[in-house]
Amino acid sequence: MRKLFYAMIVTLAAFVGFTSPGSAQSAGGISSVFAVDVNNQGPAFVAEVQKIRALAKKMGLPGEQQILLAEIAGDQTNTIYVVIEYASLAEMEAANAKLNATPEWQAFVAWNQSAGINVLSRTVLRNIGGN
16 A cells, blocks of 8 residues: 555656646647545645645646545545646656656655545546547
């Protein structure tokens, strides 16, 4: 379970930086979707994510992201979903590798662990229908 947590949190690197809105949504684009249990720490989680986004933007990393709260979702209510869109899998992997190498990312991972924040699932989707 711990390996799964690390694997998922490492890929959360994707929710950083920005590209033009249309480029990541074109046919063939990739959406990386994380369901996150923020352990009743939604505002703190969002603040930490904003720090990582600022770092990624400074580094010039691609990836357009949204943070969504499931308000009416049965058992999934209050789950936070982080959705990151990339032009390709290669773009996503390159951005993750660069961000994972930073001390700021390591601090973010450690903070998530200490705060009891868990990635519940990760899904990678390919856009096959255009915008």
